[in-house]
Amino acid sequence: MQPVKITIYGDYIDCQIYRGRLYLWTFDGKLKVYKWHDLVNSLPMSDRDILTLKFCFLDGNYLYKTELVELFEDEDFKPILLNKFSKAANQRYDLTAQQADKFLFGEQDTPNNLLPTDTEIYSSKLYYITENGLFSSNAHRDSKKYPVSSKPIKLWDCNLLSIKANKYPQLALSGGSEGLYELNMSTEFTNKWNKEEPVQISDKHSSFANYTFWSIYNSSLIDKSYMALFNLIKCPETAPENLYDIYRSKFNREYKELINETKIFEISRNENYLSWGVDDKIYRATDSGFEIVKFNNNPSKDKGEKLFSPIQKLNLHSWKGKVIGGGSSYFGTIVECENALVVMLSNGESTSIEGPITRWRIYPRSLNYQNHLHVIKDDRIEIFSFNQDYFLNQDEKLLGTEYKQKKEWKGGKTN
Amino acid sequence: MPYLTDTELDLTPKTLKKYFVSSAHRRYQKDKSRWTISIDNEIECFVNSQTSNWIEDLVSWGVFQQGNNLLNIGVNPQRLPLKIAKFVDSSGDDIWHGYPADYARNYQDRPGMLVLQNWRERGIIEKHHIIKIRQGKECNL
Numbered sequence: 185m186q187p188v189k190i191t192i193y194g195d196y197i198d199c200q201i202y203r204g205r206l207y208l209w210t211f212d213g214k215l216k217v218y219k220w221h222d223l224v225n226s227l228p229m230s231d232r233d234i235l236t237l238k239f240c241f242l243d244g245n246y247l248y249k250t251e252l253v254e255l256f257e258d259e260d261f262k263p264i265l266l267n268k269f270s271k272a273a274n275q276r277y278d279l280t281a282q283q284a285d286k287f288l289f290g291e292q293d294t295p296n297n298l299l300p301t302d303t304e305i306y307s308s309k310l311y312y313i314t315e316n317g318l319f320s321s322n323a324h325r326d327s328k329k330y331p332v333s334s335k336p337i338k339l340w341d342c343n344l345l346s347i348k349a350n351k352y353p354q355l356a357l358s359g360g361s362e363g364l365y366e367l368n369m370s371t372e373f374t375n376k377w378n379k380e381e382p383v384q385i386s387d388k389h390s391s392f393a394n395y396t397f398w399s400i401y402n403s404s405l406i407d408k409s410y411m412a413l414f415n416l417i418k419c420p421e422t423a424p425e426n427l428y429d430i431y432r433s434k435f436n437r438e439y440k441e442l443i444n445e446t447k448i449f450e451i452s453r454n455e456n457y458l459s460w461g462v463d464d465k466i467y468r469a470t471d472s473g474f475e476i477v478k479f480n481n482n483p484s485k486d487k488g489e490k491l492f493s494p495i496q497k498l499n500l501h502s503w504k505g506k507v508i509g510g511g512s513s514y515f516g517t518i519v520e521c522e523n524a525l526v527v528m529l530s531n532g533e534s535t536s537i538e539g540p541i542t543r544w545r546i547y548p549r550s551l552n553y554q555n556h557l558h559v560i561k562d563d564r565i566e567i568f569s570f571n572q573d574y575f576l577n578q579d580e581k582l583l584g585t586e587y588k589q590k591k592e593w594k595g596g597k598t599n
Numbered sequence: 600m601p602y603l604t605d606t607e608l609d610l611t612p613k614t615l616k617k618y619f620v621s622s623a624h625r626r627y628q629k630d631k632s633r634w635t636i637s638i639d640n641e642i643e644c645f646v647n648s649q650t651s652n653w654i655e656d657l658v659s660w661g662v663f664q665q666g667n668n669l670l671n672i673g674v675n676p677q678r679l680p681l682k683i684a685k686f687v688d689s690s691g692d693d694i695w696h697g698y699p700a701d702y703a704r705n706y707q708d709r710p711g712m713l714v715l716q717n718w719r720e721r722g723i724i725e726k727h728h729i730i731k732i733r734q735g736k737e738c739n740l
Contacts (some may be wrong), residue, residue, distance in 0.1 A: 197726070203720050211716070211726065299712045301733040315655075315711040315733075343706060345734045360706030391735055405736060406704055508736040522738060540727040562726050 185267065186273040187535070187557070188240045190227070194281035196565050199545060199558045202305040203324055205331070208565065209299060210455040216291045217331040220252060223287040227277045238270045240569035244555035247574040248514075248587050256575050269571045290328040295321050295336045304349040306549075309359045311355060317341040318357065318367070318382075340369060340382050346392040351549055356400050357382055358390035364402045366414065371439075385412045386442055392509065394462045397481040398437050401461030405508060409459045411448065411466075411479075413440045413491075448477055448492050462512040462548065463585045464491070469507040469519055473500040474528065476582055480539035496582045498528075504536065513548040515555050515583045520544065527561060530584035537566070548585055602638045607694055613646045616688075619696040632681060632699040634673045636663060644672065644684050645697055653714045657688040660710040661697070663724055669723065669740050673699025682740045683710065683732075698699075703735050 198209040224241045233528040239247055255261050293511040294300070296319065298505040300312040310323040319336040342365070346358045349425050359365060374457075385400065389407040393400050400412045417436045425505035445451070445459050449468055456588035461479060476496045483489035505522030512518065516529040525544055526539040542560040547553040557568040578587045604622040620638050624631055634641050638665060648654075648661035661684035663670045671680040679701075683705055685708055686697035700708035708717075715729045724732075724740060731738040 195726075197730070299716065301712070301730070315709070343709070361704060362706050384706065506737060508731070508738075524675075540725060542727040543730050 185572045186271045187570045188565040190236050190277040190281045191564050192284045193564045195300050197558050198303050198543060199565055200303055200305045203554050213294050214291055215294050217289045219287045219289045233272060236272045242553050245552055250589055290331040292330050294575040295334055302346045304347055306353045311347060313344045313347055319479050348394050350395045356393040358392050361389055363387040364390040365391055395463045396479055397462055403460045409445045411443045413443055428471045449475055452588050460510040467517055474498040512585050513546040513554055514585050514587045515573045528583045530576055530581045614649045617694045618642060619694055621696045626697040629676055632649045632673050632675045632701055636672050645686050648686055655711050657691055657717055660714050675701045687690055702732050703737050709733055
């Protein structure tokens with residue numbers, strides 16, 4: 185199934201999408217914030233396409249709902265929805281910068297007047313790195329003049345390569361030859377890692393990192409990659425008085441060990457291929473294809489479960505240049521090559537996006553944009569929506585992160 | 600007259616800055632990158648870096664072009680080719696020295712955004728190179 189795509193022309197260097205707003209950093213130093221829903225709703229579409237584009241670009245979580253699984257298994261209904269996605273994929277949705285600007289929420293100079301090396305938005309805060317360090321600014325503000333605060337706070341002065349946040353929030357900080365660090369701002373986990381300053385997790389080389397549940401998988405383009413394994417242990421001193429307290433109780437996140445990729449992938453030879461991990465799967469791109477290992481963050485010894493279980497080796501034709509990056513969302517796994525992005529879809533198909541590519545982003549931890557892939561090229565941003573994953577059995581798929589229904593609190597008081 | 604290594608060189612009128620050709624970056628050492636271009640070209644690269652104002656405090660950055668191509672200027676200890684030069688004024692006394700920068704391996708060997716933006720505006724590199732350099736990813740410069 186082909187992805188659905190929106191193209192916005194312009195000279196962009198970075199992008200984010202968060203709570204109904206699209207953030208685009210332009211090469212000439214502006215940060216433009218767009219009303220994403222209004223922009224999508226302005227696209228030329230018939231009444232029959234409205235629902236499809238909503239699923240594609242505005243509410244990517246909707247079709248994962250448990251109640252819909254039976255519907256997708258229905259042999260009559262499934263082709264109807266697939267056909268609607270295919271039809272949308274055949275449409276062109278192109279906007280010039282001027283057309284997109286009709287949906288501007290606000291525009292401002294880039295905070296610090298310096299283009300970012302990397303950005304993240306979590307909990308209404310923009311985190312970004314420049315050669316001057318790590319900064320945070322309040323984002324998603326009501327101000328049209330400054331949708332992002334123009335008074336960023338400097339969190340650290342290290343000249344980092346990349347950052348990755350999760351919901352707690354914790355920030356994994358890749359410092360290249362300076363190693364892997366973490367800034368832990370979580371209020372849910374209490375331990376020695378909660379500091380106002382970043383803590384060094386390892387002095388081994390770090391190109392980029394991502395969270396595998398509450399552990400971190402560190403990827404290195406220079407050296408061996410590794411997992412920094414953390415265990416989550418319930419605090420004994422916060423014994424719950426009622427069920428609500430169980431839901432809200434604090435945990436200790438305890439560092440256990442660094443596990444080298446040679447152990448994870450059971451490599452005997454001294455091979456140097458890039459590997460990366462996100463939540464339940466760890467991937468390794470070799471000359472001949474792809475290796476996938478399932479990560480169980482809480483293995484039961486009684487059941488004979490292991491932390492790492494190899495699940496597949498895929499033989500593929502060669503990559504389009506050296507593999508220099510990777511990531512994973514529910515819809516599939518992205519392999520960044522020197523000359524292209526290869527998207528290995530969760531249904532086993534693959535698609536290539538030709539380069540040169542300035543930057544790409546996925547949003548697997550967002551609430552509504554898990555199916556998005558944003559690709560910045562020389563004169564445009566292409567916003568792809570992949571939609572085959574809703575129709576798959578999440579337990580059985582080989583590629584892409586396993587979608588698990590969010591736990592809902594049933595009973596007790598809620599805020 | 601050929602330039603001497605490990606000697607302070609007066610480069611006026613090209614630049615008022617003095618330059619020190621370090622012999623440590625002209626022979627194989629296991630932990631240092633090494634120039635493979637001539638000393639004359641190393642100095643030309645430095646002068647161009649200064650006159651183009653590719654300067655960040657006590658550091659400046661350079662490239663060596665032939666037409667539209669960036670030439671290899673040196674190799675790292677693993678003998679991989681390097682194309683970006685880093686010049687430093689370590690003591691802040693306007694006496695500079697330089698070496699081929701290994702942006703993929705050493706986090707401090709990456710030029711900042713303003714220099715990279717200027718290189719793109721001058722057609723020296725393309726936009727996609729900027730993020731790859733800043734994130735330490737190999738690319739075909």
